[in-house]
Amino acid sequence: MYVLGVDIGTSSSKGVLVGPDGTVRRSAAREHTVDRPGPGRFEMDGRHWWREFAELARELARDVTVGAVGVSGMGPCVLLADAGDEPVRPAILYGVDTRATAQIDRLERELGKDEIRRRGGSDLSSQAAGAKIAWIADEEPGRYARARRLYMPSSWLVRRLTGAYVLDHHSASQCTPLYDVGGLGWHRPWADAVAPGIELPPLRWPGEQAGTVTREAARETGLPAGIPVTTGTIDAWAEALSVGAHGAGDLMLMYGTTMFLVHTTAEHLTWPGLWGTVGAVPGTYNLAGGMATSGAITTWLRDLSGAGYEELLAEAGESGAGANGLLMLPYFAGERTPVMDPRARGVIAGLTLSHTRGDLYRAALEATGFAVRHNIETIRAAGGDVRRAVAVGGGTRGALWTQIVSDITGLPQEVRVTSIGASYGSALLAAGLVGEGGADAWNPVRHVVTPRPEASAAYDELYRLYLRLYPSTASLAHELADRQHR
Template sequence: MTNAYLGIDIGTTAIKAALFSADGAVIGDGIAEYRLETPAPDIVELDPELYWQATQTALQGALANAAGCAIRALAITGQCETLICVDQAGRPLRKAIVWLDNRAKAEAAELTATFGSDHLFRLSGQTEMLPCWPAPKILWLQKHDPTTYAACAKYLMVEDFIAYRLTGEYATCRGLLPSTLYYDIRTGDYDDAMLAAIGISRRQLPALRDPGEIIGHCRAVLPGIPAGTPVAAAPMDHICGALGSGCCEPGVVSATTGCALALCVPTPALLYDDALRISTYHGFTPQSYAMLPWAPTAGMILKHFRDEFCRDWSYADFDRAAAPIAPGADGLVLLPHCAGAVSPVCNPAARGVAYGVTLAHSRGHWSRAIMESIAFLLKDNVLAVADLGCPIRELRVLGGAARSPLWLQIKADVLNLPITTTQCPEATSLGAAMLAAGAAGDVASPAAAAAAMVRTAQVIQPGPDAERYPAIFHKYQALNQLLLPTFGDGEKS
């Protein structure tokens, strides 16, 4: 029998599952999508049973080729902040309040006034109390859904809910909790003062486990997964993605360009960004940490441009059209804040800007300008991380944009850093599976798992255009500094 390890990645609109061999090869994978419910502004929900159904469907695909495999362990990663309320029997009491949900604005403001912004920052590592965090959501339930609030036996993240369905145990990974705002990143424990403020007790929350620690063993609930299979705790998706791309050495950092942009920068000790540019999370080993600068739009901008203006194009067509265009797109500079800015400058009201447009600019110019804008935003965040004493010497890239040779080269040139791709297209699921391998006792550490299971595909070195980009990036920065403050409360009349 071949030893194998399962990784489950619970995304915003889909669940992916993949089965890996001991050398990191994909044995099988599956995906199941779902559509979020948005019945009113700021309301984003989903029936928790759809998460469970999607998990089963994704696992069917992952296990289709599992004959001859001994599934040693599994782990579940994914989105943070999605809140599920269950009763004493573990049955959902209402629809899940998805992480995108912003109904709890008044409650977030109330908690900020009660505790103060600096205290909340030190407690959680999060630069701002947002309405999407679970603490204000629970306070919202107290005020607006007292029936659910009174009946709730456990408040769970979606990963905890799936783990409960598999094992019958209520347990969670510390790496999922910093942005709940009822967890203290300094102590690794729930915060009693915040629990009192939102009116819940510790017994209503799952037991705390470190990444790679066993949280329970599977019951005989799913075909193909033997009863007794260990389930390991796993941190949030970006942290697992960093592990799954082999970021186990200082200065080697993962960068995801999917719909959104995210950097994951491991740090050996708890580090705060006192300039409030970047939030802090737990890493993929116990008592480790990571900085996580991110932006809400990245690859989504190119997708929007394709859908609205280039419906006859494939993504490869964008590379072909943009490749002949010189760096700087003949003066066309974009600010990519189409859904607000988060890092390194936070302004939720920010919007995208096109500067220097002429009648000579073709679709190729726009394509290159979009790619450059995301590379500039990435460099802005790399510089912010370096300011905190975390220099970066290599980027491991993840997400759909990693399939664009031109975009990879632009990033290497703008950053003047080597850009590395990995062979596994599902690094997040692989990272979870690597933690599962550790829980099974088959690898000694995440670093040992990375050495055995992660394979690089190519390294893109900076090219001749790297000499031209500092001046263009300076122009982007000047435009950013001029226009970002004009959005929202700072908008000039």
Template sequence: MEHVIGVDLGTSAVKVLLVDWTGKVKAEWTEMYPLYQPHSGYSEQNPEDWVEKTIVALRKVLEASKIDARSVVGLSFSGQMHGLVLLNEKNEMLRNAILWNDTRTTEECREIEERVGKGTLLSITQNRALEGFTLPKLLWVKKHEPHLYKQARTFLLPKDYVRLRLTGHVAMEYSDAAGTLLLDIRNKTWSEEICKALDVDIRLCPPLVESTEYVGTLLPEIAEQTGLPVNVKVFAGGADNACGAIGAGILAEGQTMCSIGTSGVVLAYEQTGNKNFAGKVHYFNHAKPNSYYIMGVTLAAGYSFDWLKRTFLAETSFSEIVKRAYESPIGANGLLFTPYLVGERTPYADADVRASFIGIDSSHTKWDFARAVIEGITFSLNESIDIIKASGKRVETIVSIGGGAKSEEWLQIQADIFDTPIEKLKNEQGPGMGAAMIAACGCGWFESLEQCARAFKEVERIVEPSKEAADRYREIFSLYRDIYPHTKELTSKLKKFRK
């Protein structure tokens, strides 16, 4: 039996899946790597850590599977978006990668809006200038590290750099390029207008390919280090959210996904690039060729839960925290939490705002706080769903993946707050499965990603909302939405007291 591999390069670890032609995961392996935060708002990684750990994970997943390595015929990638990997003329990295959750570039975002024009930027990229995107990072290096910028000959995004090191092939695919703020997403070309306005040499922008495009085979030394055959076909892959959408079967109108990882994402399929959301949500090219998706982002979704756990409940398991939190009533006994630990993306696009607990009194227990955090994360995601629904798009069901799908209680909270049926997948593997599906289609196992999704995706069950709970949450959600405008200025003033 033939096999394919999906490599998911996340923010904290690389996860590798080995999958057979039925979509069954025969083995998986995860390798962690460090995050560097030298100053408040900074978030960096060493790209060599990605490469080293990916090679280890590929070798380990083969060993764990006990299959004949010669049966592996294809490999593709998913990766964290927006991160800047700056390369010299020898394709050597010039500095650590600046990641998606780095917020040092507020001044550069304002510069982009002023020099390009907000309207022009939206018309070309369909996105606003936000700190997480790649272009502001490039301008930051140009301003603060000019000696490195002068040496730069191209830039890549994280998974594209790993693919370069594994294959020797330099390219960026459209679903990740759409998150740079340099791509004309309708025409699928780098924008000369934006580059010219900002004095960025367009030759820094790498060649563009489709996510499903065959880009070569493994370098001999990589094949030797991993144990994989040198003739494994490698396909470009996609941004983590685009691959997560493929893995969840979000490939047609009316299909929506909610993913709770470090960040939280609400993503809906869009057939054309012509709708106008005025920058309220992200609008990106899909990994499915000639299609798009719209996306709202909560910067600190799972991260807020992790913060709660490590700060107050370090000895308690994830499942126990959620179970005990669920015993607290809807609304956490009058306690609200906004998950703005590192700023926010949708719908506020504010790098300075910070999280709040509202309504604390002496009767609250740690489980009320836990429920407030879970509800606050879900309320934030619901703001994106509201925008999608208000645009006239159908949201018939929502596929839930990531940490929020691992708990029966949190799935019910999602169904109740979203007031929409939630699909739980039988074998949810997130973006890594989407990457494996790209490889499966590239190797000719299926004629289309849709056909592959029908074979690979299995819905375990559908969680229906409770009308009584949904009505209650609708009332609380209206209060939640009042928190940001009342705390924005205060938390901004507190910025000067942070480390």
């Protein structure tokens, strides 16, 4: 029996058809663009998510029998819909959208910054879905007055597929300050104050069944009516599940447009500059981190230079550790953890006329590695115990990026046979609904990236400079950011 997994990502929607042995039989994608209506604002028309899902389902499930469907998506996003499930405005995307700074300041004053972290697991930041809801209420009261329900990409697909209005616990735990991590449920006093009039969805775990495909959804997608659909979750957590990185001590590193880290713990930990969330599996918790840009910088350099990725990677490999004296801050869209500064900006230090595009590309990859190390050291300071790292995502297909990250962090990284990412994790969750699957059986380790001692020693010195670069340039970056917002 086949299962279908679909993920709604930042730059594309991806789907996989997976056989009972875990082999990907078919895959497909639909590229899309993100709307940027102003500085620090990232939006998408949520209606595209369902259209792309239906197209992918029809393409992938042709001539085969699908037994279950799994879904995931970028997040936390805020898609508010009216009583008829029509979006009242485009969805506001996750932490890359930094518009809600005034709402964050106000909520911290009203609710107490320490109390928000204690109850919700995280400080308010651009990642917090609750602050984005408050922005809509403050800035677009006419639209907000029509809003009745809250969706994210995964729950929007579930609604269209099954008619069920549900959200998974993990996604809810990123709706700070609406969710109580200790109590595993919505915190009604704050939810009513921050999101008045919104009927918050009932909560389930990502691998639980949300419902079954309706006849109407079957007509639109070509899927059989009556097959089960998972509740689903946010993409990074589906990716962690796809490679089995959901046990205490595990660290998932997701290489993509943005870089994401998920460390699993057996107890609820909190720390300024990290997201403390509920895990994707009952009984687990996470300390998570994320960069606002990583692969996005390499795409920017590719577009500027006109060269292809393979050419740039080859030139970056020739550049060598340290990029011939270049050091980059990868804060090209502000930064999320552990800096939590939406007004941070990218910096390239040490440029001379002798530097090449290969040096710049190498510096971008190294900047990601330094940011990953910064997050890992913060996780450890919070009480996390990182014992095993697993790499996933498109960036694992080339050896250079993962090698640089291992050299900088000193951590070996497992790379599994299948690194497709969240869509594969969603398929694995779907397989669980019909009694099949399991990450270790489906997706064994292909190889391990090990740190190189000589390179690690060189990067230790550069990392100390990296930590000094942000505080040395932050005030100037903030002034420039303010000018960009005028």
